[in-house]
Amino acid sequence: MAPIVSVSNLSKTYASGFTALKGVSLDIEQGEILALLGPNGAGKTTMISIICGIVNASGGEVTVGGHxxxxxxxxxxxxxxxxxQELTTDAFETVWNTVSFSRGLHGKKPDPAHIEKVLKDLSLWDKKDNMLRELSGGMKRRVLIAKALSHEPRVLFLDEPTAGVDVTLRKSMWDVVRELRASGVTIILTTHYIEEAEEIADRIAVINGGEILLVEEKAALMTKLGRKQLRVDLAQPLDRVPEILSSYDLTLEGDGQCLIFDYDTSAGRTGITALLAALAEAGIRLKDISTRQSSLEDIFVEIVEAGR
Ligand SMILES: Nc1ncnc2c1ncn2[C@@H]1O[C@H](COP(=O)(O)OP(=O)(O)O)[C@@H](O)[C@H]1O
Ligand SMILES: [Mg+2]
Structure with a gap:
């Protein structure tokens, strides 16, 4: 199936001369939840704004639904x-009017039943007659989601949807997102929280410095978590990894005081026993050993660092 959103070779240089996107290409499949993960300033909002037609690109093109x-x-x-990303709401309007009006803005006929469903799904029904200024920050954010859903979009962009949102609301937001996906809506969310991408996304794209560094199925990314490290603190420093140990994936750290062995926990044999025997055979004395599992956070930092 053709991608619902296709971004190709997209670049953006702002009037200030700053280049926020450097030739980004990305296809988004119908019905998936894609997390666009990247630190502040990575270019996430710029990219979304171009896809939504709010910001002009400097180069490249974007299609949505083939258009x-x-x-x-x-x-x-x-x-x-x-x-x-920013909370912008009309303070003196009611929740109901704000959301209904938004539907009209997108050229859709009024559909009170749909507006009612959206407000109920987002637990805003009992606030429908309240003015926006009377709502808490979390409720205002839900109103923004309701507005975005008012015209029954096929693609939903959520730009840092959980910034300043409490845990309970975050959970109910993810429920809404999953339900939307089940109904066929494609969802793209930006976040700088790895756990968030991990929890909700089908696919994760990592962006930094205006470049996409990686796009991968979450499951595939998570298997990288299967990698563990064995740290061997040495009694005497080495100036390089000895030749006899060249068949192992070893790196020397800490001024030669520490050997790092990367191994795959999912492999039948990790090679740890053989490595320790080989170390003994080579006459290398150990001070201490420890293991550590790389988190998605480590992987993310690694990818971002490598992209610099
Ligand atoms: N209107 C603008 N004029 C100049 N620079 C901008 C403008 N908007 C964003 N930028 C810069 O572009 C970079 C990417 O911003 P943005 O897309 O908002 O990143 P993110 O959403 O990933 O935090 C940042 O360095 C930001 O300062
Ligand atoms: Mg942003």
Whole structure:
């Protein structure tokens, strides 16, 4: 199936001269939850804003549902729901009116039953007649989600949806997101929280410095968690890994005081026993050994560092 969103060779240089995107390409499949993971300033909001037609690209192109987002702006914008990073709401309007009006803005006929369902799903039904200024920050964010869903988009963008949101709301938000996916909606969310990407995404794209560093199925990324490290603290420092140990995946750290052995926990034989025997045979004396498991956080840091 053709991707629902296709980004190709997208670049953006702001008027200030700063280049926020450097030739980004990414295909998003219908019905998936893609997490765009990256530190602050990576270019996440810029990319989303271009896809949604809010910011002009400097180069490259984007299609949504096969339509160019610049040439066919109205058509593509109607397919998209965007929950922006910044909380911007009309303080003196009611929840019901805000969400209903938003549907009209996208050229859809009024559908009170749909608005009711959206508000109920987001636990906003009992606030429907409240003014936005009377709501808490978490509720305002839910109103933004309701607005984005008011016109039944096929693609939903959530830009840092859980910034400043408590745990309970986050959970109910993920329930809504999963339900939307089940109904066929494609969801792209940006986050700088790894755990969040880990919890909700089908696929993870890592972006940093305006470049996509990696796009991978979450499951595949997680198997990298199967990697563990054995640290061997040495009694005497080495100036290099001895030739006799060259068949092992070893690196020397800490001024030669520590040998690091990377091994795969999912492999039948880790090679630890053989390595320790080989060390003894080579006459290398050990001070201490320990193991540590790399987290998704480590992997992320590694990828970002390597991309620098
Ligand atoms: N309107 C703008 N003018 C100039 N620079 C901008 C503008 N908007 C964003 N930037 C810069 O572009 C980079 C990427 O920003 P952004 O896309 O907001 O990143 P993210 O959402 O990943 O935090 C940042 O360095 C930011 O300062
Ligand atoms: Mg952002």
């Amino acid at each position: 160019d987002v610049v040439r066919d702006f109205r058509q593509t914008r109607a397919m998209i729901g965007l929950v922006p």
